[in-house]
Amino acid sequence: MANQVIIEGTHVAHAHESHTEHHGxxxxxxxxxxxxxxxxxxxxxxxxxxxxxxxxxxxxxxxSVFFRLQLGFPNETFPIMEKFLGEWAKGGKLSPEFYYxxxxxxxxxxxxxxxxxxxxxxxxxxxxxxQIGARDMASPFMNMLSYWFFFAASVFMFVSLFVQTGPxxxxxxxxxxxxxxxxxxxxxxxxMDLWLVSMALFVVSSLLGxxxxxxxILNMRTKGMSMTRMPxxxxxxxxxxxxxVLSFPVLLSGFVLLxxxxxxxxxxxxxxxxxxxxxxxxxxxxxILYQHLFWFxxxxxxxxxxxxxxxxxxxxxxxxxxxxxxxxxxxIISLIGITVLAFLVWAHxxxxxxxxxxxxSIFVLLTLLIxxxxxxxxxxxxxxxxxxxxxxxVPMVFALGFVSLFISxxxxxxxxxxxxxxxxxxxxxxxxxxxxxxxxxxxxxxMFAGIYHWFPKMFGRFMNxxxxxxxxxxxxAGAYLIFWPMHYEGIAGMPRRYYDYTAWESFKQxxxxxxxxxxxxxxxxxAQLVFVINFFVSIFRGRKLTNPNPWGATTLEWTTPINxxxxxxxxxxxxxxxxxxxxKDDGNGGDFIPQTVPARPGEEVH
Amino acid sequence: MSGFLTxxxxxxxxxxxxxxxKASEYASVLRGKEKVERQTNRTIAWLLVAFFFxxxxxxxxxxxxxxxxxxxxxxxxxxxxxxxMLTVTLAVTGxxxxxxxxxLFWFAFRYQSTEKRTSFxxxxxxxxELIWTTIPAxxxxxLVVIGLRNWFAMTAAAPADAQVVEVVGKQxxxxxxxxxxxxxxxxxDFRKINDAxxxxxxxxxxxxxxxDIIAENGELxxxxxxxxxxxxxxxxxxxxxxxxxxxxKMDAVxxxxxxxxxxxxxxxxxxxxxxxxxxxxxxxxxxxxCGKGHYSMRGTVIVETEAEHKAWMAKQVAYYATMNAPAEPxxxxxxxxxxxxxxxx
Numbered sequence: 001m002a003n004q005v006i007i008e009g010t011h012v013a014h015a016h017e018s019h020t021e022h023h024g025x026x027x028x029x030x031x032x033x034x035x036x037x038x039x040x041x042x043x044x045x046x047x048x049x050x051x052x053x054x055x056x057x058x059x060x061x062x063x064s065v066f067f068r069l070q071l072g073f074p075n076e077t078f079p080i081m082e083k084f085l086g087e088w089a090k091g092g093k094l095s096p097e098f099y100y101x102x103x104x105x106x107x108x109x110x111x112x113x114x115x116x117x118x119x120x121x122x123x124x125x126x127x128x129x130x131q132i133g134a135r136d137m138a139s140p141f142m143n144m145l146s147y148w149f150f151f152a153a154s155v156f157m158f159v160s161l162f163v164q165t166g167p168x169x170x171x172x173x174x175x176x177x178x179x180x181x182x183x184x185x186x187x188x189x190x191x192m193d194l195w196l197v198s199m200a201l202f203v204v205s206s207l208l209g210x211x212x213x214x215x216x217i218l219n220m221r222t223k224g225m226s227m228t229r230m231p232x233x234x235x236x237x238x239x240x241x242x243x244x245v246l247s248f249p250v251l252l253s254g255f256v257l258l259x260x261x262x263x264x265x266x267x268x269x270x271x272x273x274x275x276x277x278x279x280x281x282x283x284x285x286x287x288i289l290y291q292h293l294f295w296f297x298x299x300x301x302x303x304x305x306x307x308x309x310x311x312x313x314x315x316x317x318x319x320x321x322x323x324x325x326x327x328x329x330x331x332i333i334s335l336i337g338i339t340v341l342a343f344l345v346w347a348h349x350x351x352x353x354x355x356x357x358x359x360x361s362i363f364v365l366l367t368l369l370i371x372x373x374x375x376x377x378x379x380x381x382x383x384x385x386x387x388x389x390x391x392x393x394v395p396m397v398f399a400l401g402f403v404s405l406f407i408s409x410x411x412x413x414x415x416x417x418x419x420x421x422x423x424x425x426x427x428x429x430x431x432x433x434x435x436x437x438x439x440x441x442x443x444x445x446x447m448f449a450g451i452y453h454w455f456p457k458m459f460g461r462f463m464n465x466x467x468x469x470x471x472x473x474x475x476x477a478g479a480y481l482i483f484w485p486m487h488y489e490g491i492a493g494m495p496r497r498y499y500d501y502t503a504w505e506s507f508k509q510x511x512x513x514x515x516x517x518x519x520x521x522x523x524x525x526x527a528q529l530v531f532v533i534n535f536f537v538s539i540f541r542g543r544k545l546t547n548p549n550p551w552g553a554t555t556l557e558w559t560t561p562i563n564x565x566x567x568x569x570x571x572x573x574x575x576x577x578x579x580x581x582x583x584k585d586d587g588n589g590g591d592f593i594p595q596t597v598p599a600r601p602g603e604e605v606h
Numbered sequence: 607m608s609g610f611l612t613x614x615x616x617x618x619x620x621x622x623x624x625x626x627x628k629a630s631e632y633a634s635v636l637r638g639k640e641k642v643e644r645q646t647n648r649t650i651a652w653l654l655v656a657f658f659f660x661x662x663x664x665x666x667x668x669x670x671x672x673x674x675x676x677x678x679x680x681x682x683x684x685x686x687x688x689x690x691m692l693t694v695t696l697a698v699t700g701x702x703x704x705x706x707x708x709x710l711f712w713f714a715f716r717y718q719s720t721e722k723r724t725s726f727x728x729x730x731x732x733x734x735e736l737i738w739t740t741i742p743a744x745x746x747x748x749l750v751v752i753g754l755r756n757w758f759a760m761t762a763a764a765p766a767d768a769q770v771v772e773v774v775g776k777q778x779x780x781x782x783x784x785x786x787x788x789x790x791x792x793x794x795d796f797r798k799i800n801d802a803x804x805x806x807x808x809x810x811x812x813x814x815x816x817x818d819i820i821a822e823n824g825e826l827x828x829x830x831x832x833x834x835x836x837x838x839x840x841x842x843x844x845x846x847x848x849x850x851x852x853x854x855k856m857d858a859v860x861x862x863x864x865x866x867x868x869x870x871x872x873x874x875x876x877x878x879x880x881x882x883x884x885x886x887x888x889x890x891x892x893x894x895x896c897g898k899g900h901y902s903m904r905g906t907v908i909v910e911t912e913a914e915h916k917a918w919m920a921k922q923v924a925y926y927a928t929m930n931a932p933a934e935p936x937x938x939x940x941x942x943x944x945x946x947x948x949x950x951x
Contacts, residue, residue: 079609080609096898096901097898100897100900184842185898270860271860272861275777275843279796322725324728326730327729327730327734329730354838354856354857357757357761361757365750368753369743371742372739372746375742376742379734380735383728386717387717389720390718392650392719407702407706407707408703408707411702414698414746414749418750420688420753420756421692423757423760423855464627464628470623476657480664484665484668488675491677492678497900498901505885505887506851530623533620533624591725
């Protein structure tokens with residue numbers, strides 16, 4: 001804290017004109033509230049996003065344990081569930097209504113609150129200004145609003161867990177008419193309204209954040225930091241923000257129409273429905289329209305979740321292999337390819353909705369095309385570690401795990417993207433296995449790599465290594481144990497989102513397997529608690545950082561002091577002279593050259 | 607009490623793990639950071655190798671345990687094509703999977719940090735990038751061609767002689783309608799639906815409806831080796847007709863009619879022999895979440911020979927006759943059959 005006061009007390013000289021107007025605030029002692037709660041410091045906002053995300057992740061993971069208990073042991077009762085869930089688990093047996101609510105909330109929480117806000121909210125905030133050499137975001141105030149809209153969204157979602165009719169229970173995709181009609185399901189009552197309000201606030205948060213990230217990257221790079229000298233993390237976060245800004249508004253429009261259908265008697269999504277003993281007046285709407293609007297975000301959303309992990313894995317792999325990332329430009333081009341294609345493949349979620357087969361065939365082509373940039377990335381990561389000098393630090397093992405999982409989960413996408421195969425695999429456990437490995441666990445591994453790598457930057461302390469390794473191996477093994485066998489269930493046609501399979505001749509044969517998977521899921525849940533404990537205890541008790549650049553990294557965030565104050569650099573903003581991956585002999589026995597070091601005479605710089 | 611004890615126990619385990627982890631941190635300071643780091647690096651490298659081989663063994667064991675349960679015998683004509691395509695895709699992705707995972711773990715182990723090693727500065731190579739852009743693109747093109755050929759075959763118009771059956775989803779069961787003697791499904795209107803006597807909202811003005819047969823028990827009777835075209839609809843929310851044995855799936859969307867067709871090739875009786883399971887039955891699963899009873903929305907398919915089908919059909923009574931039997935003077939015969947079919951249900 002001492003050096004923070006000094007930084008803020010000193011008049012900061014500006015090396016770069018474009019930053020002057022963005023600084024200059026907060027030259028006084030800060031109150032606790034402005035410093036830690038309504039903070040405009042991007043680093044504090046990053047921590048707020050991260051900690052809120054971790055809390056949500058625990059809730060979302062706990063929900064999955066509850067419904068895995070039902071799936072693994074459909075004939076047993078668990079009195080402990082009644083303690084947590086009350087009337088929803090009378091006698092320790094989950095009710096079907098609440099099973100579906102749990103499934104829905106698990107998806108919503110993990111996809112949006114953890115892997116969108118918790119992931120890109122954290123690392124875009126932390127890394128963009130630090131790695132491009134800016135004192136803060138383009139608009140620190142908007143940045144603060146972005147977090148508080150997320151917080152408000154969180155409050156609404158949390159409240160919805162406690163309403164009498166239960167939270168939304170139509171799946172995280174909330175397809176109408178199920179989600180539009182109160183008669184269709186308990187969860188389509190007040191719970192669904194709260195869900196929609198929460199998600200609308202969430203979209204606002206995401207847009208405020210995204211616009212800020214884009215404008216910061218485009219306008220506030222320090223001197224010498226051309227776009228092609230930026231670390232791949234920043235590139236990845238940039239495209240993440242672009243995806244969000246272009247697709248979230250479409251989702252919001254879909255939600256607004258749904259709100260209208262629910263409350264104001266319109267018929268955007270509703271047509272020819274007989275429910276609750278009567279025919280509804282709605283005619284002429286299309287339930288499929290919602291799916292188009294939803295998946296126009298829903299698919300880019302997958303990449304909103306994946307790209308930050310890709311960026312951080314690239315950075316971590318390069319740094320801990322002591323080697324430049326292989327094919328820097330190819331990495332950027334493949335990011336662009338993924339970003340563009342992400343907008344052109346959404347209907348592959350809808351092959352069996354009765355859409356025109358010709359249209360379907362176009363989406364098959366475009367979907368499988370995404371395999372190309374993805375393959376390029378994988379091969380580049382593999383070549384990055386080839387002939388490296390690999391330090392198996394905790395972030396590094398998570399980055400390696402990320403690559404392994406990305407391969408495993410990515411390959412099964414080739415099955416699902418091909419409509420002729422999807423027609424049997426659609427909405428089965430194969431899908432669950434596919435997306436949990438690739439955008440669930442793999443994205444989490446990218447996130448963990450990032451957390452373990454940048455924790456010293458965030459808190460000036462290290463996380464405990466031994467606990468980190470335990471966390472890694474249990475999660476890595478556990479994730480494969482959970483999701484690998486699910487492919488087999490999916491190929492057998494076992495549908496997802498079933499409360500109980502015992503009445504099904506075709507699927508009850510997997511009962512033993514489901515039990516096994518549930519044990520693995522519980523194991524992985526406790527492994528995550530190891531991480532949570534490590535994280536929170538290390539904030540206060542972790543080994544202190546003594547070297548401001550503990551990983552020997554080239555990038556700018558490590559040129560700030562340990563525990564930098566608001567404004568990041570106490571003196572001038574550093575100037576950049578080379579690209580972010582000069583992991584080579586520096587002439588003095590070191591194996592890296594920071595971006596701030598000018599080119600030696602005769603040296604060719606990137 | 608036991609719940610409380612469990613929580614205490616779990617907390618204790620966590621505290622112990624944490625203390626050991628913390629102790630190892632202090633120990634590393636005492637024993638010299640550099641040396642400990644080297645040791646850790648070696649240990650983790652070996653652990654990753656162990657993980658890789660345990661993983662391979664696990665995949666093998668998993669496959670041995672589950673391969674017989676994985677893909678049920680395909681009971682439709684295009685299902686055979688489907689299985690072939692699945693095998694090809696599995697082979698291609700399987701090769702890529704094992705190759706890339708092996709390379710990943712091999713490189714990780716081979717290039718672990720040692721005192722002597724320095725990394726090789728190798729920032730890019732356009733030839734390599736070109737190679738691994740082109741090869742995946744070609745492979746994908748191949749898979750797309752196979753896929754689209756099958757896709758267009760599956761989604762082509764049904765043969766003219768196909769049996770036509772309507773399948774309508776509602777929370778939470780399937781209603782099947784056969785067109786009857788005239789082979790025409792009459793018009794229906796959701797406003798005319800009445801759970802007591804008109805579950806599908808058949809329009810009695812349309813004479814084509816008079817001989818339509820409705821099975822509310824979700825039992826779909828099909829003729830072996832005869833193409834069948836399903837006309838799919840929904841009364842309330844979106845459902846999905848999932849037919850795992852026939853490798854088919856299609857949403858049932860309110861307000862929209864969807865269709866699918868296929869040719870069943872194995873009768874239910876033959877399938878019982880093939881699988882060695884006397885309880886075997888083709889099932890229709892709902893594959894689109896439709897509410898709290900989604901998991902119980904089960905229909906069945908009975909595939910039978912033409913003769914069996916005729917005999918079964920002869921016993922069925924038109925829905926109109928069933929519902930209006932007492933008022934119909936001309937249907938004493940039908941009445942007798944109605945009671946029969948109800949007991950069957």
